Amino acid sequence: MPDKHATLEAVSDEALARQIAGGPPGSTDAEEGELYRRFAPRVRLYGRRHLQDAAAADDLAQEVLLLTIERLHAGEVRRPEEIASFILGTSRMMAQGERRVSRRREALAARFMDTTIEVAPLSIASLDADRVAACLSALVERDRLVVELTFYADREAPRIAEALGVTPGAVRTIRHRAMARLRDCVLGGARS
C-alpha cells in the first residue's frame, strides 16, 4: 500500500485544496498536513519580513493555515485553483490587521501537534541546535556577528552597518556569504 504522505507530495496545490474542500472535517488530516507543510514556511517567511518578529511569524503561519483549512471545508474558497493566492492574500490581511487570535492558535496546535508532519526537507528539518551552534562558531567573527544581528537580534542593515563601521551594501555582501557558508556547513553535517 503506498505511503499516503508520499502520494500527497505529488498532488498539485489545486488538487490538494479540492480534496480538503470535498471531505468532511476530520477526514482529511493528511491533506491538511500536506497543505501546512507546503505553505507554512512561506507564510512564516512573509511574517518574518512584515511583522519583524519570529514568534509573531510563527503565529501568523498557524493562523493563516487554520483559517484556510476552515474556509476550504466551509466551501468559501471559490477558486481552489488559486489556493496559493488565497493563502498569500490571507497572510496580507492577517498581518496588516494583526488579527492573531489565540483560540485559533490553540485549535491548530491541538490539530497538528500530535502529528509527525515534517515542515521542511528531512536533511534540514532534523537540525539540532548543537550542529547549528558549531557551524555558527566556525564562521569568521564578522560574518557570524552579521548573521546574529540580522536573524537573532532582528536588526536591519543600516543599524548593523553603523555598529560595525561598514556600509549597508557591505553588510548585505557579508550576510550572503555567511548564510551560504552556514547552510553548507549545516547541510554537510546533516548529510554525514
Added chain:
Amino acid sequence: MNPPGCERIGLAELIDYAAREPEETQAAAFEEHLFSCADCGARAAEFDALVRAIGPAIRSGKVGGFVTDDILNQLAREGIRVRTFTLSPGAVVPCAVWEDDELIAMRLRADLGGASEFTMSQRVAGTEVLRATGQAQTAATSRGELIYTLSASWVRQLAAVDIEVLLSAHEGGEERPIGSYTLVHGGSFHR
C-alpha cells in the same frame, strides 16, 4: 503554472527578503511568485528551517565570540542567564560561574585607538585554548570596550584555574597588546 525546475528565488533572494532589503513593490512581486511556485517554496522551506535554527543555537549558550549590546539585550529579553564581567586592563577578578549560568560575557576595556582588528587570546593554565580575531566595531571603539562571550558550561567544567585573556590591536600592519585580564576560576558554584 510553475515553470519546471524554477530557480527564480534562490538563497540570495531569500536572505534579502527576510532581511527586509527589497522595497515593498519588489517584495510584493517576490511574494506573488513565492506562493505560486513549488520549487521556490521548497527552497523557502529549507531557508526557513535554517533561520529558525539560529535562535535556539544562540540560546544554547554554545556560540561564543565577539558580540554587541544588541545581541546581549536580545539574550536578556529571552531570559538567558548571562554572567557579565567588566574588566579593565590588568584586572584579576574571581570568576564566579553558577550552575544555572548559560553564557559568560566579558566586557574588555582597553585603549582601542584606531585599530581595525582585535585578537583575543585565551589561556588556561598557561596554554592557549582559544584565539579569535574580530573587526573593529564603531560603537565598541567609541566606548573603549569589546564584548566577548564564552559558553558557561565550558567554563564550569574547568578545574580551579586562572583563565588569562590577552587582547591585542592590529594597526598599521602591526599587532600590539592592549590589555591583559585574569579570571580566577574557583570551580562551579551551586545555590
